[in-house]
Amino acid sequence: MQEQxxxxxxxxxxxxxxxxxxxxxxxxxxxxxxQKWRIQQAKLKAQEAEG
Structure with a gap:
């Protein structure tokens, strides 16, 4: 994972x-x-939802 x-x-x-x-x-x-921060936040949220 890249740097937050x-x-x-x-x-x-x-x-x-x-x-x-x-x-x-x-x-x-x-x-x-x-925009880069928002994309990263969306990916993190999706990963959390997957478990």
Whole structure:
């Protein structure tokens, strides 16, 4: 089993410039990490349900 991920924290208000020109934006990074965490949590829950 791979390392269990910690749920990411959203960026602080001053982490994002709000200009929309950054690539990747701090929010892009956050949402990517959040998606990976959610997938991992779903897999863990499914494994627990199987016993």
């Amino acid at each position: 991920l910690e749920k990411p924290n959203p960026p602080a208000d001053d982490d994002c410039c709000g200009g929309g020109a950054c690539c990747p934006c701090v929010w892009d990074d956050y949402y990517e990490k959040l």
